[in-house]
Amino acid sequence: MELRRAGRSGLLVSSVGLGTMTWGRDTDEHEAAEQLSVFLDAGGTLIDTAASYGEGAAEGLLGSLLAEVDRRDVVLRSKAGVRHGRSGSRLDASRSTLLDTLDESLAALGTDHLDLWLVQAPDPHVPVEETLSALRHAVATGRTRYVGLSNHPAWYQGYAAAQLAQDATGLAAVEVEYSLLERSVEHEVVPASDALGTGLLAWSPLGRGVLTGKYRSTVPADSRAASPHLRGFVEPYLTERSRGIVESVATAAAGLDRAPLEVALAWVRDAPGVTSAIVGARTAAQLRGALSATDLELPPAIRRALDDVSAG
Structure with a gap:
């Protein structure tokens, strides 16, 4: 699998990363162990998790599996900024919560440092400078090698990059949702990343699973759209507009003798600016199916056709 540099930083990551959002809840220990093995065997390095995934269960499960893996073979990325309490979850990007969460993540993952640590979402109630001070401190104390942002607007990205450049902390990467069904980041976030030299990490490149084509005729009983806690995550893409895009992906896939998910993943993976x-x-x-797209390079004519049908 291709290794790419995150923007102008020194961080190298695999062109496809392994997400763990369902680990410890929908994905059990045996499936997770097999996923990790399959991913590493394919040459993957970047593993994405977060303190909020499964309310901590994902990091705990990942940590137990990493005990059998050479730490140098993986690029560990986690996120903080969502606090769980009796009243539910809420954003909290305060210095205290971020650094406490980071320490808890390190303990759960069984490591003394992350390779990349992200603030999971913008918190309008905390000054930007306070959030950035936590990122600086995390790098200065060796708890993470690089820092970045997840789901933040372009203006925040620009301000953070300018501030963190003053002491060489740097902003290595931003993580955003990006797929043929969600291209709004192309308006500001993608150009900002290019101008600032920030790596772009795309989450949900398969349109929350919709671009695999599994929902073309019905909602499978074992799918996310049928899950009580993930139904709301998928439903925004079960629309007429999405169906048209999915059919175009399926048509392109048939012409290439590949699966729709391979085409959808290759489109995002090789989109301009994506790390x-x-x-x-x-x-x-499911992971094996996605990794089979490693050798797929979309012909320019098909990429242009998918660009056109998904624009807007």
């Missing part, structure tokens, strides 16, 4: 596309499979079989 890595993060695949969050529920099963090892």
Whole structure:
């Protein structure tokens, strides 16, 4: 699998990353272990997790599996900024919560440092400078090698990059949702990343699973759209507009004798400015299907056709 540099930083990551959002809840220990093995065997290095995934279960499960893996073979990325409490989850990008969460993540993952640590979402109630001070401190104390942002607007990205450049902390990467069904980041975030030299990490490149074609005729009983806690995550893409794009992907895939998910993943992975596309499979079989796209390079005519049908 191709290794790419995250923007102008020294961080190298695999062009496809392994997502763990379902680990510890929908993906059990055996499936997770097989996924990790399949991913590493394919040459993957970037593993994405977060303190909020499964309310900590994902990091705990990943940490137990990494005990059998050479730490140098993986690029560990986690996120903080969502606090769980009795009243539910809420954003909290305060210095205290971020650094406490980072320490808890390190303990759960069984490591003394992350390779990349992200603030999971913008918190309008905390000054930007306070959030950035936590990122600086995390790098200065060796708890992470690089820092970045997840799901933040372009203006925040620009301000953070300018501030963190003053002491060489740097902003290595930004993570955003990006797929044929969600291209709004092309308006500002992608150009900002290019101008600032920030790596772009794409989550949900398969349109929350919709671009695999599994929902073309029905909602499978074992799918995310049928899950009580993930239904709301998928439903925004079960629309007439999405169906048209999915059919175009399926047509392109048939012409190339490939699966729709391979075409959808290759489109994002090789989109201008993208460093890595993060695949969050529920099963090892699903992950194998996604990794089979490693050798697929979309013909220019097909890329242009998919660009046109998904524009707007």
